Amino acid sequence: MIFDNKTIREIQFPKEQLNNVISHCLRKLNGRYLVGEAKEQQAYGLIGGKLHEGILSIGKITPLNKNARQDTGVSEHMDVAVATHAIPGGMPVCHRGWIADSEETMCAVKKFQKNSMEMIGTYHMHCTSSWHGDEARDEPTKLDAVLGRDTGLIMFIVGVIDQNRPIIRAFYEGILDREIPIVEI
């Protein structure tokens, strides 16, 4: 399945899966870490779904435990991208951002395929401490657009300023003007 934001009229996101995304983000935000999980205020996951007649149906979300930020050949590229494009924040450059672990990714892809789905996107959280400044937390940053470029994936941004009212929005390849509407079902 190859798609872009013009191929998709809307994303149908089941309430249960949406809640799973939000509870993953809030749990990490509040420092309630699972055993074996990256202990940092960053939440990242993969999303599986199906496209039919312009409707992208989300079927499964997979929170990722391991941030391969330090231990892959991608790290150096990430350091440069963060140093060049990220909005300054309190966290050191070498710790900012998330690189999906390839084994975890492959495992998620297999689970999606087993359920006749494909990996259609990723999600990650923006919270107050993600960077210094007033930029909107529910929109992709310049860094997001750089990292999402040409991936063919939808980047779901979970903006958490008020923990009682998290906002989730979807952007094809992390591009601000290629937003796809989400309908909760």
Add this chain to the structure above:
Amino acid sequence: MKVNVAYMAKARKVVGIANEIIELEDSCLAKDFIVNNICQRHKELADYLLDGESSIRDVFAIFVDDKKLEPNSTMSLEDDSEITIISPITGG
């Protein structure tokens, strides 16, 4: 023998297809298949996948069935092997 190749993320967008089945006369090393077959079919992918010495860059993850292909792997392909090529998946 047949080999099924799946492309993920940027690898998929660059190649323009999600997957393909490639026929081979004989078994070969998986890494040789990537360099000599896949990268010859998809030159635009080779630009991302290979370094100047035609070795596979470690930024890409390649799996043969469920096993990750390591740089010095001597893993061979068999009939119906499934290769998955995943470009980096990252977020800010």
